[in-house]
Amino acid sequence: MIQLTATPASALVDEPVHIRATGLTPFQIVLLQASLEDEMGNLFHSQAYYRANEVGEVDLEHASSLGGDYVGVHPMGLFWSLKPEKILTRLLKRDVMNSPFQVQLKLYNSNVILIDNASTAPNVSLTLERWYAAPGVTRIQVREGRLRGVLFLPPGDGCFPGVIDLFGGFGGLTEFRASLLASHGFAALALAYRDYEDLPSKLEKVDLEYFEEAANFLLRHPKVLGPGIGVVSICKGAEIGLSMAIHLKQVTATVLINGPNFILEIPQVYRGQIHQPLPISPQLLSISALGLSEFQHIFEATRAKANQTFFLPIEKAQGHFLFIVGEDDKNINTKACAKQATEQLRRNGKKNWTLLSYPGAGHLIEPPYSPLCCASQISSLHLLVLWGGEVIPHAAAQEHSWKEIQKFLRKHLIPVVTSRL
Template identity: 35%
Template structure:
């Protein structure tokens, strides 16, 4: 009889909560089976909140989960599918507090993809899911659309998914989820394709009437046009033209050789200067990797006057003489390539100053504008430290040391990008027929810290030299 009363009580409790039966009718019914003691067990459903849920890629997103089991283990998980259809994910382990809350701005992760209090750790620790394609590098191709990231909180501490069984377990343990968007373009940014005077590029203009200070954006030997950093600069109020000079279908010559020279870069500079929405006397250059070599070549060897130059992990010398007035170049010399035990390639010796003929150095003594050098001390692709040391020495000898600002990051690798982008330690180098794996370097957490710190420094440096003011 007692068991029947308990069963009856649970069934009728459900009816009561759904307001199918009233308390008076309930008491009358239960009196037939003996007394039943009632206790409220209803509590709010778990809730996961992202603030904001639509943000720029470099903007902090606050993640906070409520109404969870108190003082209990939970897993925070981020998942997204990149434009090539590959799944990326990160997981991190937390313990809820006495109120059943996990706040990523206050609470430390105790395991998983990262440890410590890292409000944006779920984003910068994203990696290809186990069992997926190896050697991936996350690069946004279509800047008009966002990355959509699904963040979930799950019961207990779980590992990254690597099987359909794990997927089933995670669905059973999911307590709450939220979808958010991460953008490179704010509303109102205008994207303009440039095909003028043989120049191949994309110009991004900020919202508003202009004219605007501008940046010429130069990537390394990545094929085609890389647009996402230029779009982000425009979202911060600077016009920015990203320039193709290697591996683009609209450029002359073989697709895997640099077939443009000084005349091409001078024409690109002029296209940017002549645009009616650009302040022609307020133009900077930013380069990463081999783009640093190009940026310094433009600033010192062409009859142009950039307001400043930002260099991220790149050389000012090269074993090959790559540029001339007619755009001649020579084949890359693989004798300077090095490989580790896994066969992954490093190009550090390719631009070590001690390996380079004197005639292949940029004449850095001719520079007339401020230089900002961002250096990752764990760069496995370029001898950034050695190049910066030599640049600093030569500028000191030329009595121009005041033009040189150096920021160095222990543990950071080659690909220092805008904040919260995933660290890429190695990836496939698609420019080579053999699809070699390149070593970029970088400790996950230290590289993320370098990206977070360097980006506002770059923006402040540009604002100071283009507008004569610092950013807030």
């Protein structure tokens, strides 16, 4: 009898699953298919062909996909190769606490070439639960003064290293990374800064004192371990995260995922000082035949010839940096930005940085096993944006960088206790 198993059947989305089919005919070719429906009703699916071994078994830890959405040995390939039925749709979890994504796994005989899900029954199927918060994680809405966001706390007593989680400048509140960080032992504040509740829908300036208030709020919390906090940030959020590291002594560990080393579009203000953005060349905005916007070049012409005053003075930061770069980022030339920033540190005698640069990875580097989103629609701006990335190297970058982010934060946020003899 054919059996399909996946262990664990219920787990965090960043945890691997061991998928195995048994009871097949020796050397039989089968089709494995994965699918899920997000909270908005959008469908995502993937598939791969496998050949059973001499005892009639397909073990994805060892078996090589013969074709489909990927080729080769990729135990989690069915997850990170999920693609939307409706193009330009990003898989994004909204309710991270109360419901998991449910992933359907199905196995078909390979002689079923065209599968009509309404009429074609699989040989065997099962459902997996993929959670964004571990049991015991608590979610606390934050509305203190002008701060808006959500604080996630790990289960258990004691104090936890504190992290502020910042996403790009398209607005709203994104919680999935903060909830996963809390699941791994961090007190994580998902912080909104525009177009959320009573925050302005459009920013005229970035007020760094707002982010200073957030850092102080986190450090005051009785379950947050001091004396410093971390920042995990991407894109516009990484511009802000870099500025926080420069100006705020509270920030001692900063993760910059595909961020610039200059100010984007609107000025930053801190204690009366105004810091101007890098001028842009809007005529260099690339629009593909499909209508996708590629922003990389509108900054690049100016960045390449700008004088030093336009680049953020990263050498003034006292904490540590982890740069994560997708070399196929179509949004910002983050490889060049990170190179410039690290050279600036090196010239000033600093060794407080680590650079992870991933060929083939795009802009949206997320926790592991998330499908690549190489382009999506930004509804608030009525734009179709090209993010870049190739499926297999992007998946490898997500898996490696997520482990490195956690190691980096623990190293620089958890004090080393030395015992006295």
